[in-house]
Amino acid sequence: MKIGIIGAGNIGTGLAKHLIPNGHAVMLSFSLDMDKLRASAAGLGASAGTVAEAVQFADVVALATPWAVTADALSQAGGVQGKKIVWDCTNALKPDLTGLAIGTSTSGAEEIAKLAPWAIVVKAIPPFAQMLHSPSMLIGEHRADVFICGDDANARVTVARLIDEIGAQPVDAGPLVLARYAEPAAMLLVQLAYQQGFGTRIGLSLLHEPTQRA
Numbered sequence: 001m002k003i004g005i006i007g008a009g010n011i012g013t014g015l016a017k018h019l020i021p022n023g024h025a026v027m028l029s030f031s032l033d034m035d036k037l038r039a040s041a042a043g044l045g046a047s048a049g050t051v052a053e054a055v056q057f058a059d060v061v062a063l064a065t066p067w068a069v070t071a072d073a074l075s076q077a078g079g080v081q082g083k084k085i086v087w088d089c090t091n092a093l094k095p096d097l098t099g100l101a102i103g104t105s106t107s108g109a110e111e112i113a114k115l116a117p118w119a120i121v122v123k124a125i126p127p128f129a130q131m132l133h134s135p136s137m138l139i140g141e142h143r144a145d146v147f148i149c150g151d152d153a154n155a156r157v158t159v160a161r162l163i164d165e166i167g168a169q170p171v172d173a174g175p176l177v178l179a180r181y182a183e184p185a186a187m188l189l190v191q192l193a194y195q196q197g198f199g200t201r202i203g204l205s206l207l208h209e210p211t212q213r214a
């Protein structure tokens with residue numbers, strides 16, 4: 001597939017590192033420094049472009065921007081023809097990381113869906129960037145579970161495949177509204193990693209009886 005990534009920071013480049021060896025073509029976008037963007041894209045075997053170019057290029061758009069600039073990034077997509085899957089990797093964090101800027105009565109994912117009517121939004125917050133850039137995605141012997149929330153079942157399947165390809169374990173959670181609860185769980189991980197001394201090689205794991213799933 002063609003993956004257009006908005007946000008070429010720790011997560012954007014970490015996703016590219018995994019997706020390119022899995023046969024995907026990747027275009028990175030969104031930086032205050034286009035020379036830096038072009039250099040990091042070239043180093044990864046990706047192309048670089050504007051947000052509008054990355055969205056135009058993409059079968060799937062991965063959104064990996066700091067929350068505070070996410071609306072600005074989406075506004076740079078321009079007039080998008082038709083619908084595109086947007087894999088929302090963002091955490092709606094306050095700029096100082098002390099908490100969520102929004103939550104539980106809405107979600108970052110639902111707000112993104114309002115900002116980008118062309119987007120078929122699927123929330124799936126990847127493991128920490130430090131893991132994506134490390135030699136292994138395993139924590140002990142386990143992959144981190146990633147909850148997949150979106151209203152389009154086919155889009156959830158597509159993003160679940162990408163989550164698998166980056167080395168995490170997709171859990172199909174169902175509708176986008178459940179991002180209201182998946183996002184605070186990611187915030188908990190941020191607190192545990194950075195404030196409570198667990199470090200960034202942590203993740204969620206859902207225990208359930210497989211036969212209980214309808």
Ligand SMILES: NC(=O)c1ccc[n+]([C@@H]2O[C@H](COP(=O)([O-])OP(=O)(O)OC[C@H]3O[C@@H](n4cnc5c(N)ncnc54)[C@H](OP(=O)(O)O)[C@@H]3O)[C@@H](O)[C@H]2O)c1
Nearest residue numbers: 007008009010011030031032064065066067090091128129
């Ligand atoms: N880091 C993690 O472990 C992690 C894990 C799960 C989810 N997330 C979420 O993923 C998202 C991205 O996180 P990250 O750690 O990858 O962030 P990051 O390393 O700070 O990268 C942010 C990217 O956005 C660009 N950017 C920021 N402000 C901009 C502006 N005003 N105009 C143009 N480009 C701008 C930066 O470009 P420049 O080249 O100009 O700096 C950079 O490419 C966040 O929502 C975060 O909460 C992060």
